[in-house]
Amino acid sequence: MSKLDSKIPAGPLADKWKNHKAHMNLVAPNNRDKIDIIVVGTGLAGGSAAATLAEQGYNVKAFCYQDSPRRAHSIAAQGGINAAKNYQNDGDSVYRLFYDTIKGGDYRAREANVHRLAEVSVNIIDQCVAQGVPFGREYGGQLDNRSFGGTQVKRTFYAKGQTGQQLLLGAYSAMSRQIGKGRIKMYNRHEMMDLVMVDGKARGIIARNLVTGEIERHSAHAVVIASGGYGNVYFLSTNAMGSNVSAAWKIHKKGAYFANPCFVQIHPTCIPVHGTQQSKLTLMSESLRNSGRIWVPKKIEDAQAIREGKLRPENIKEEDRDYYLERRYPAFGNLVPRDVASRAAKERCDAGFGIENNDTKEGVFLDFSTEIMKKGREAATEKNIHNPSEQQIYDLGKKWVEEKYGNLFQMYEKITADDPYVTPMKIYPAVHYTMGGVWVDYNLMSTIPGCFVIGEANFSDHGANRLGASALMQGLADGYFVLPYTIADYLSADIRTGQIPTNSSEFEAAEKEIQDKVNFFLTNKGTHSVDYFHKKLGNVMWNKVGMGRTPEGLAEAIKEIEEIRNDFWKNVKVPGEANGMNTELEKAFRVADFLELGQLMAKDALERKESCGGHFRWDHATPEGEAERDDENYKYVAAWEYKGDDINAEVLHKEELVYENIEVKTRSYK
């Protein structure tokens, strides 16, 4: 019997959320301080949720592994956040944002959730502006917008190339206000190690104080997981080094289903890998695709000469460049969605046209020269400069680009030592965002009563792919405007429960289990560091569960990961002590979970015999190499149930996706 009840409210799509809100149970203001809520994670999702729940009057305990909530991974988001404001008067609407998001997600997201997201997107911008988020403005004082991949309107709000930072600082300042009032108790440098359940409900967590090493018990009436995505399963990704799956995986082991783990977004515009000492990949914001043109040389000899440093890209003539996105997808050109752009880059590099001088010869150009001259000419006209020289045009254009993307260009130059105003940027796809995550119902509750999951950690809004600027939107929507309502419906039954004691056998057992694992790691007489195993896992994941997948490769991956896992538990070496800061121990716990998740990702990818969004199967491609979806058999959410150590034994449950309001079409960007 499946526990999968999505709890989608009845009624017309546009009224579902409004009606649902009007009919949910509430917790009266005078009862809210009888209720404790734990929020794990202080990114956009957790930070906004913690601030809002505290403001409503609940007692909130918030946890993050960094030294301050302000440093959560959301801080790194560069490009922007979507909202259906239609400030630009280009025909945007709630429906259009909803439609673009469903289509971009390759029809593998839940209609009702996505519509709600589009609805509340409008309030997010109002909220953030009221908090003092300094979004980009036009000279008239109104908010400015840009466009992002996969859409044909300008609906993306931005704060230079630091949008995530500014939105997070907004949420953090709202949190700070509640911390100052004593409404939020903040636990910095604390890691959630396990979920504690009492009578089948989530009632607390075990946390490790990362400074003292102490294992602590924390109880609550509900637990909110906002721990972000799991892209670091690949070792190299654009995620922060500490991003991990542990909180989500621990609740999975306690009964929360894990949905669509194989849906991973590979972002097309990252700086290519430089070598084996690399720890992390850096994203160049997608907003650059508004101004940059992507190309590789038309002639294979030119590509080789560039790799060998014998030819400069600036010296390749226009007619010898292959602007392959503009060629293949004339309607969207450089603004096709990420999965399409990523695969197209891989296709060119596999064919031998890659331009980067690295082991794999992988890289393509992102070129700003056309835009610099175009904007330069526009500026010259505006300034009434007649017959401007080429240099004058270039200078004016450069100034425009600098204003728009200056910090990104600087970041690129610091990393690569190349000046992108002169030489085109080199980019290549990299693992970026995970659309899969813990299965939740319409109220954002997992299959464990009282355990809610928000932000990137859940699966609900993006389907098989995610359009740019929609993750920030989802994080804040969940935290500010959805969870605070839906959690009340659940908590209304708890106003007489009283404080949950932490001396019960359930807390004791959970604590002991963690203590034993700590002891195991520190006494294991292994021979290899944690990173050694993590890199091995990452290698298998990238090569066999990456941009293009085959049934044979996936079957091999499942076996290979299992072998790495077994080897890890035999041979891992973790120096240091339990009673104090021990960064190797932190990593060991996280990699242990990545190893299990990696195996499930491969299993999920093997099971899904179609191509869609971030999941591309070579055995399900059209003759032109485009993704071939199978709606008849795979229009469902794959939700996996944990069945013990053997990941191969996990049981698949299916939530059929019903599209009542839109016609399911083949996604085409031609």
Added chain:
Amino acid sequence: MSAKKGLNLTLKIWRQKNNKSKGQFETYKISDVSTDSSFLEMLDMLNEQLVNNGSEPVAFDHDCREGICGMCSLYINGRAHGPDTGITTCQLHMRMFKDGETITIEPWRSAAFPVIKDLVVDRSAFDRIMAAGGFVSVNTSGNTLDANAIPVPKEDADKAMDAAACIGCGACVATCKNGSAMLFVGAKVSQFALLPQGRVEAKRRVLNMVKQMDEEGFGNCSNIGACEIECPKGISLENIARMNREFLAAKFTTVD
């Protein structure tokens, strides 16, 4: 991989078990560091080497490795975030160093930032300053004015953005011989002072934040400007001046 240069280096690193114990410098050798690696990747290499020898790796703070989270720190050869300008330690690349060089690596040193372990320090004083007033007191209900209801001059929005770009890394404090946090606090005060949304409670904000800053044990600003030079985000001294103006105005017009 093509022939890239591999550096051989000597590292003098501050090791300190915890807040209570005394620390000292240890010397390590490391070889074949790619000039394309970042400084933190070089430390990863060292740590891998240490773990393989069964010793404890060097603890250092880091997370995003993109110059934006503000978590990485490190005093490198006597400079906060190392020899390059306008960047954090995670963006510092090994091509800035020469083969055979000795590099000295220390934690931020400031009374208000106690050492936790090795190169990791406690910067939670910054969070307490923020909790004292670094916000606009608006509820998170979303039922506010339409975002375009109050136009903001582009110049103001841009200036507020420049101030808001502070990543809270603490390099300013570490660099200042008085251990002053004025650049950090000035940046936050300025961001809100420049925007219409933050004006209403501007007086209370600056008074409370400055009070908390003093209580945390940060020193005073003596206008030397070392902070501005080492700030990875180019936060300008102008913000300190603006904070001082805001502070004086608030002090003389508020009765408590």
